[in-house]
Amino acid sequence: MFWFQIMVENSPSPLPKRAIYGFVLFLGSQFGFFLYCLWAYIPEEWLHSIGLTYWPQKYWALAVPIYLLVALMVSCVVLFGVNMCNTAPLDSVDNITDIYAENQRGECQQKGGIPRLKDVSISDVNKMFYLSPRT
Amino acid sequence: MLCYSSQSWGYARFTHRRLPQFFLLFPMEAETFSDIRGQPITLDCQRHSSFCSEFTVSSPKVSIGKVMAYTCSVWLLAYFLFFFTQNTAVLSSAILVTLVGMVLHIHFVKVDHESLLVIGSLGIQVSSSYASGREITSFIEMGRIKDIVINEAVYMHQIIYHLCVLLREPAESDAVAGVVPLFQSSKPRLDCLVKVYRSCQEILSKVP
Numbered sequence: 067m068f069w070f071q072i073m074v075e076n077s078p079s080p081l082p083k084r085a086i087y088g089f090v091l092f093l094g095s096q097f098g099f100f101l102y103c104l105w106a107y108i109p110e111e112w113l114h115s116i117g118l119t120y121w122p123q124k125y126w127a128l129a130v131p132i133y134l135l136v137a138l139m140v141s142c143v144v145l146f147g148v149n150m151c152n153t154a155p156l157d158s159v160d161n162i163t164d165i166y167a168e169n170q171r172g173e174c175q176q177k178g179g180i181p182r183l184k185d186v187s188i189s190d191v192n193k194m195f196y197l198s199p200r201t
Numbered sequence: 202m203l204c205y206s207s208q209s210w211g212y213a214r215f216t217h218r219r220l221p222q223f224f225l226l227f228p229m230e231a232e233t234f235s236d237i238r239g240q241p242i243t244l245d246c247q248r249h250s251s252f253c254s255e256f257t258v259s260s261p262k263v264s265i266g267k268v269m270a271y272t273c274s275v276w277l278l279a280y281f282l283f284f285f286t287q288n289t290a291v292l293s294s295a296i297l298v299t300l301v302g303m304v305l306h307i308h309f310v311k312v313d314h315e316s317l318l319v320i321g322s323l324g325i326q327v328s329s330s331y332a333s334g335r336e337i338t339s340f341i342e343m344g345r346i347k348d349i350v351i352n353e354a355v356y357m358h359q360i361i362y363h364l365c366v367l368l369r370e371p372a373e374s375d376a377v378a379g380v381v382p383l384f385q386s387s388k389p390r391l392d393c394l395v396k397v398y399r400s401c402q403e404i405l406s407k408v409p
Binding site: 163 | 347348350351352354355356357358363365367375376377378379380381382385395398399402
């Protein structure tokens with residue numbers, strides 16, 4: 067019964083406290099956006115007259131969103147490129163086998179038991195596919 | 202040295218840098234297959250004896266239409282630039298670029314045919330010859346060969362079948378020490394590879 071209780075605690079189903087967290091985040095982000103718009107639209111002289119002098123330049127009100135959007139678009143392309151760079155070339159041993167398959171333990175099964183799950187070598191796979199007579 | 206220009210009869214050639222090709226007494230059958238891009242390629246299987254076979258995959262030749270198209274587009278672009286800059290160096294550099302580019306392409310890039318010669322208990326010779334006549338040949342001795350297999354691998358945005366030679370250290374005969382992919386420029390599809398694979402396995406299975 068113990069593992070069953072752990073399963074229920076980690077499930078992604080909706081819970082009341084998760085709903086409250088989500089709503090607080092939603093209100094907070096809407097309020098933050100409202101403050102950002104206030105800062106972006108109110109002229110600098112009014113802000114100085116209130117006493118808020120040490121705020122970033124208004125240039126950044128446009129620059130930061132544009133930087134973020136361009137970074138998003140470039141990262142889509144760069145992600146594709148990084149994946150292709152990390153693909154093993156056609157002449158690498160990683161396309162055939164790896165250290166786990168090479169160091170497999172030999173057959174030590176009991177009589178009549180289910181054989182151990184292991185990697186089949188590429189030569190055997192090829193013989194099965196291409197040399198066996200087709201019916 | 203006898204040379205026949207048509208494709209229906211065999212020919213004899215002897216070069217000092219590699220194993221001699223054998224003189225053929227029967228016509229070669231060239232079958233047409235398709236490569237991974239859909240271009241037609243031809244496969245030539247020559248069975249010299251029960252323990253020696255040679256496979257040649259030929260790519261389509263450089264098409265005159267493509268050459269004309271590239272040349273015309275580059276020269277039109279150069280004339281367009283000349284129209285604005287009025288600098289004749291643009292035109293002469295365009296001519297130079299197309300000439301040098303064509304020479305480099307047929308010498309280093311465009312592969313005319315690739316061949317695989319399997320001799321049982323001796324080794325494997327892989328050679329690729331370019332459109333300018335340059336040939337690159339390499340020989341792998343049988344002691345270093347573990348097997349010839351068809352493997353599926355990720356290539357750019359797709360997964361392709363390719364034939365490759367598995368190498369092993371001559372001392373220990375278990376681990377795969379290296380992989381040499383075959384027919385890399387022509388990249389035939391599975392039907393062509395299975396034909397080559399079956400003939401190779403016939404020879405390799407007789408090796409003690």
